[in-house]
Ligand SMILES: NC(=O)C1=CN([C@@H]2O[C@H](COP(=O)(O)OP(=O)(O)OC[C@H]3O[C@@H](n4cnc5c(N)ncnc54)[C@H](OP(=O)(O)O)[C@@H]3O)[C@@H](O)[C@H]2O)C=CC1
């Protein structure tokens with residue numbers, strides 16, 4: 001039987017694509033396209049709520065869906081590790097299901113996994129991200145997530161960033177400088193640069209069009225619709241695609 005889906009942020013760039021994916025799916029039924037002016041009761045009969053709205057609105061939208069017993073997929077940016085930790089508690093208290101996907105593109109997810117793998121081996125690490133000028137937030141959610149993943153992979157190893165008090169050297173997230181560009185002609189781009197003696201490794205990903213998100217959106221919806229997310233909070237498309245071991249040391253193995 002089809003699962004009923006409501007989309008918050010349905011008129012936006014990403015929301016329009018999410019609606020297309022839902023409408024094209026044989027087992028999903030689009031029942032509500034929600035915007036900032038929608039009646040708060042709209043979409044209450046959906047079983048799955050997809051939030052692709054605005055960083056300032058996302059938490060309230062997710063909380064309302066949890067209160068209704070809806071399963072939730074979040075693509076909106078702004079979900080830092082601190083906000084996710086709070087959300088995890090609310091999801092557990094509600095006995096709900098929430099999947100947060102900082103980036104629906106396969107290449108981006110692989111890029112973050114490669115950055116995680118490289119993280120313990122270089123002490124100079126910086127992230128440069130560029131997006132279209134309509135993007136309302138900076139740094140991007142993907143860059144924040146990448147910085148947090150790198151910091152986690154490094155454990156206690158500090159990053160070389162002695163110039164943190166100089167704004168032009170980037171905003172520090174989890175100890176890693178992030179530089180944000182907002183440029184006409186760009187969709188989304190991220191470079192993670194690792195510096196070591198006599199060498200620089202760059203992990204780079206380019207999104208040329210929103211088509212990059214289509215397969216990931218579909219996979220995330222199917223994951224949640226099938227109940228594969230279980231209850232609780234799941235973060236990342238890597239979990240959906242079974243790639244979450246990528247870039248992590250095997251059990252018992254410690255990076256040099
Ligand atoms: N995870 C991923 O792979 C991706 C994530 N994103 C993220 O998705 C989010 C949306 O991006 P994008 O589609 O480009 O943004 P847009 O500005 O194009 O669209 C925003 C949408 O959200 C709605 N909205 C804005 N404020 C509210 C509110 N207070 N309550 C309910 N709805 C609201 C808007 O409706 P209205 O017209 O009424 O204002 C509009 O439908 C951003 O956080 C972006 O970073 C983007 C691309 C990929």
Ligand SMILES: O=C(O)C1=N[C@H](C(=O)O)C[C@H](O)C1
Nearest residue numbers: 077102103135140141142188
């Ligand atoms: O606003 C965007 O466009 C994007 N937002 C997400 C982010 O903040 O990382 C994902 C992707 O970079 C596109």
